[in-house]
Amino acid sequence: xxxxxxxxxxxxxxxxxxxxxxxxxxxxxxxxxxxxxxxxxxxxxxxxxxxxxxxxxxxxxxxxxxxxxxxxxxxxxxxxxxxxxxxxxxxxxxxxxxxxxxxxxxxxxxxxxxxxxxxxxxxxxxxxxxxxxxxxxxxxxxxxxxxxxxxxxxxxxxxxxxxxxxxxxxxxxxxxxxxxxxxxxxxxxxxxxxxxxxxxxxxxxxxxxxxxxxxxxxxxxxxxxxxxxxxxxxxxxxxxxxxxxxxxxxxxxxxxxxxxxxxxxxxxxxxxxxxxxxxxxxxxxxxxxxxxxxxxxxxxxxxxxxxxxxxxxxxxxxxxxxxxxxxxxxxxxxxxxxxxxxxxxxxxxxxxxxxxx
Amino acid sequence: xxxxxxxxxxxxxxxxxxxxxxxxxxxxxxxxxxxxxxxxxxxxxxxxxxxxxxxxxxxxxxxxxxxxxxxxxxxxxxxxxxxxxxxxxxxxxxxxxxxxxxxxxxxxxxxxxxxxxxxxxxxxxxxxxxxxxxxxxxxxxxxxxxxxxxxxxxxxxxxxxxxxxxxxxxxxxxxxxxxxxxxxxxxxxxxxxxxxxxxxxxxxxxxxxxxxxxxxxxxxxxxxxxxxxxxxxxxxxxxxxxxxxxxxxxxxxxxxxxxxxxxxxxxxxxxxxxxxxxxxxxxxxxxxxxxxxxxxxxxxxxxxxxxxxxxxxxxxxxxxxx
Numbered sequence: 091x092x093x094x095x096x097x098x099x100x101x102x103x104x105x106x107x108x109x110x111x112x113x114x115x116x117x118x119x120x121x122x123x124x125x126x127x128x129x130x131x132x133x134x135x136x137x138x139x140x141x142x143x144x145x146x147x148x149x150x151x152x153x154x155x156x157x158x159x160x161x162x163x164x165x166x167x168x169x170x171x172x173x174x175x176x177x178x179x180x181x182x183x184x185x186x187x188x189x190x191x192x193x194x195x196x197x198x199x200x201x202x203x204x205x206x207x208x209x210x211x212x213x214x215x216x217x218x219x220x221x222x223x224x225x226x227x228x229x230x231x232x233x234x235x236x237x238x239x240x241x242x243x244x245x246x247x248x249x250x251x252x253x254x255x256x257x258x259x260x261x262x263x264x265x266x267x268x269x270x271x272x273x274x275x276x277x278x279x280x281x282x283x284x285x286x287x288x289x290x291x292x293x294x295x296x297x298x299x300x301x302x303x304x305x306x307x308x309x310x311x312x313x314x315x316x317x318x319x320x321x322x323x324x325x326x327x328x329x330x331x332x333x334x335x336x337x338x339x340x341x342x343x344x345x346x347x348x349x350x351x352x353x354x355x356x357x358x359x360x361x362x363x364x365x366x367x368x369x370x371x372x373x374x375x376x377x378x379x380x381x382x383x384x385x386x387x388x389x390x391x392x393x394x395x396x397x398x399x400x401x402x403x404x405x406x407x408x409x410x411x412x413x414x415x416x417x418x419x420x421x422x423x424x425x426x427x428x429x430x431x432x433x434x435x436x437x438x439x440x441x442x443x444x445x446x447x
Numbered sequence: 448x449x450x451x452x453x454x455x456x457x458x459x460x461x462x463x464x465x466x467x468x469x470x471x472x473x474x475x476x477x478x479x480x481x482x483x484x485x486x487x488x489x490x491x492x493x494x495x496x497x498x499x500x501x502x503x504x505x506x507x508x509x510x511x512x513x514x515x516x517x518x519x520x521x522x523x524x525x526x527x528x529x530x531x532x533x534x535x536x537x538x539x540x541x542x543x544x545x546x547x548x549x550x551x552x553x554x555x556x557x558x559x560x561x562x563x564x565x566x567x568x569x570x571x572x573x574x575x576x577x578x579x580x581x582x583x584x585x586x587x588x589x590x591x592x593x594x595x596x597x598x599x600x601x602x603x604x605x606x607x608x609x610x611x612x613x614x615x616x617x618x619x620x621x622x623x624x625x626x627x628x629x630x631x632x633x634x635x636x637x638x639x640x641x642x643x644x645x646x647x648x649x650x651x652x653x654x655x656x657x658x659x660x661x662x663x664x665x666x667x668x669x670x671x672x673x674x675x676x677x678x679x680x681x682x683x684x685x686x687x688x689x690x691x692x693x694x695x696x697x698x699x700x701x702x703x704x705x706x707x708x709x710x711x712x713x714x715x716x717x718x719x720x721x722x723x724x725x726x727x728x729x730x731x732x733x734x735x736x737x738x739x740x741x742x743x744x745x746x747x748x749x750x751x752x753x754x755x756x757x758x759x760x761x762x763x764x765x766x767x768x769x
Contacts, residue, residue, distance in 0.1 A: 140671060163670040175668035179686045188682070189672040241672055 091154050093118040093277055094139070094245060099148035101134050108134040110301035111148070116245075116279060121271050123280040123288040126298030127324070132281045135298070136249050139279065141165045152244065168243035170251045174234040176222045182208070182233050183218035189241035203240060210270060211236035228259050235267070239274065248280040252287065264290045285325050289313065297321050319365045319442045329373065329412050333441065334363040341366060341441070345410075364443040370402060370415035372438035376424065378416070379433040386433035387412070394426050405432050514746075520739035527736055538740035547724055547741060554721040555748070557635070558703035561642035565650040565699050566692070568643065573654035580659070592648055603641055603712035607632055610713070633715035641709030646702055650695040657691015658684075690760045697756040701749045721745055 092115035101109040109131045116122045126132045137143040138150065141162035149156050157165060168189075177185050184191075186204040195203075205215050211232040217225075222233060231251060238246050248267075252260045268291045271278045282288055288295045289309040297304045297312065297320075305317045316322035319330065333341040379386060389407030396402075402415040403424065414432055424430055520527075522534040525541075542548060576584055594602060609615045612630035621627035631637060661684050669679045685692070707722040721741060728738030 142667060142671075161670070162667070163673050163675065169668075169671050171664055171668055173662070173664045175662065175664035177665055177669070177683060188669065188674070191682075192673045192675070192678050237672070 092116060092151075093120075093153060094279070095149075095151040095154075097149045097151070099138065099145045099150060101131070101138060101143065102146045107301050109138070109145070112301075112303055113148075114296055114303060114306060116277065118277055119275050121268065121278045121280065121291055121293045123282060123292040123295045124298060125282050125285050125288040125295055125324075127283055129300075130298040131301040132283075132298050133249065134301075136169070136247055136279070136281045139245075140167060140169045140247050166243055167245040167247060168238045168241040169247040169249060170234045170238050172249045172251060172253065174230055174251060176230060176233055176237070178223050180222060181218065182213070182220050182222055182225065185222055185233055186236045186240050188237065204236075207236040207240045210239060210273065212266060227255055228263065231255065231263055232266075235270065239270070239276070243276070245277045245279055248278065248282075250282050253282070253284075260287070261290075267291060285312070297324060316367075316440065317442075319367060322367045322369070322440060322442070325369075327370065327413055329368045329370065331366045332364075333366045364441050367440045367442065368434045368438060370413035371400075372434055373412065373414040374433050374435070375403070375405075375414050375416060375430055379431060380435075385436070386431055388429070388431050391424055391426050391428045391430060403430075405430060407432065517739045517742050520736050521743045523736040523739075525736060526734050538736045539744075541737060542740060542744065547721075547737075550719045550721040550724045551741075551744070553635075553718045554704055554706075554745075557639055557642060557718070557720070558700050558706075561639050561646065561703045562650075562696055562700045564639065564643050565646060566696065569647060569650040569654050569695070570692075573651055573658050576651075576655050577658045591651060595648060599645055600708050600712065603645070603708050606641065606644070607712045610637060632713050633717050635714070635718055638709050638714040638718060641713040642703045642706055645706070645709065646699045649698045649702060653691045653695035653698060654688070655691070657688035657695070660691070661687040693756045693760050697752060700752055704745065704749060 095115040096112055099109060099112045100107070112135065124132050124135055134143065138145050141157070141160055141164075144158055150158055152165070152167075177188065180188070183201065183204050186207055187195075187200040190200045190203065201218070204218065208215060208217060213229065213232050213236065217229070217233075222230065225233060234251060252263055255263060264287060267278070267280075271291075278291075280288070280291065285295075285297070289312075292309055294306060294308055295312050296306045299318075299320050305312060305321045307315070312321060313325060316325075322328055323330070332344045334344060336342045374380075387407040389405040389412065391403045392406045392411070393404035394401065395404075396418075397415070399418060400415055401418045401422070402413060405412045405414055412432055516530055519530040521538055522536070523530060523532050523538075524535055525537060542551075576587060579587065607614075610631040611617070612627075614630075616631065617627040617629060665683050665687065666679055669683045674682065705722050707720050707726070710716075710718050710720045710723065722745070725738045725741045725745070728734050728741065732738070
């Protein structure tokens, strides 16, 4: 049985549909991430899952029991807030212990367990008496996580807690969070607008779009086999073309009339009108292009963006701009102004039968 | 002050002077200005201290001076009209022996009860006002503050006419139910009612300020961690709002302690508050030392309350909202 299940859950705010017939199930011990752009309904989702809002229609089940009307303080789940919502007038220890204090756990036992959770969250025991207002941003994150773990929840929810943290610390905390999840075996449900963040930590990801689930899958599935143009674009910019089949096993770009792709052994059913997408990292340039490749364009590099170990080029070919990304090599000669050929393997292109976004 | 900050004076040196002359004057003025600045700095730690001198003098003459006079008079013999003389403690002895402590007791007791009632009444009101923030809070604020535009004595006289025999309440209930309420003035509870009525805004607004320090997130987080409503109130709301609660309490207590009109207009003399005793000592009684001694005691009580409360309040935190 799934630990948490949603059955056709809707949430309306007056006329506005924030969450639209969402069904999904989360297994015990999973790191499950709900990802979507702002306004996609993910915050509304988590507020319903935690018990701060009630669904308009549908059912939320925890271990098979409907919990729609159970308020937050009676649910065996806990949330790490976006603002963290630490209690500013309490010490680190008092924050971590608060749930145990509410349950009436005696003081020595509380302290012992608080120390344990400080350890799990990589905070030194000396922080027990430190005022929480004197902690740095990263330390506060850890206090919030320790406080939530100390509640011993069935599910731990996270509402974008890392969004305000600088990049390097965020990377560290992402890994720590994943380690904590593995070490404790708890079910984590995480909300974020960053698919990159979701990819690093999650066992499974649900991508939300306009209140609906666009796709659920492992990070690998989401990345490799997106089921819609929206999902494929959510990871980062992609090269998109509106195409239609020409009947001879080829797809034709509607805008330029050029043959975009040739699929020699495709059945006509494989070729559909819609949006064809090639990721920048799947684009080939210069000598990377295999001999006889069907889709080759000549162009000129107009921009170069260095992304650490990789480099992204903006190539202008026949009045259209393409993004090409490759691993940086010592013998790279291409630079802004270089005349280059770009192309891609048919197998790396994905076609979605839908109008262009 | 360093030399660099004096460079503008050099630039502004009169042009018609000979080069040599101008230079020497500049240097001289620079030197002396630098010296004065240096001394100023050493003496005061900056210009701020000097800007405060006029206000300091005003406070000294207008606040500490009279206070000192009152203290001096309180140690003078009965009926004396000069603050210079052989000091005595007889005025303080009189307070105890001639039953003046009774009015002290009444003032204190009524101030305490009124403050407690104010807390109980204003707290839920403040919670509601904070929740309304951004909706209609401004209208309610104006409604609550509006009575402050009318003089206290007039408002109290109004209440007196409302509660008195053959007043509004008595007459209305007589004609509606056939039985009047009689006179409801001239007792202690009605005086306390007057105190609560007059000082409500002084409790309400600090409470609102205090409660805005309680982040809604913190309440939700506590609830999510399993806290009951009472636990949230006790562990989160009260401590976070405590600066506002303490300041409101202090303000109302000190004001109610020095209140006199409520007893006059609503109490009709059933109790004598200490301030009335002070007033009559200076006027009818022509016994300035006794009035001074009573004043000194009242000031000490109020000051003690202020010290106790202000030690526990971090005003900075209240206004900066960390």
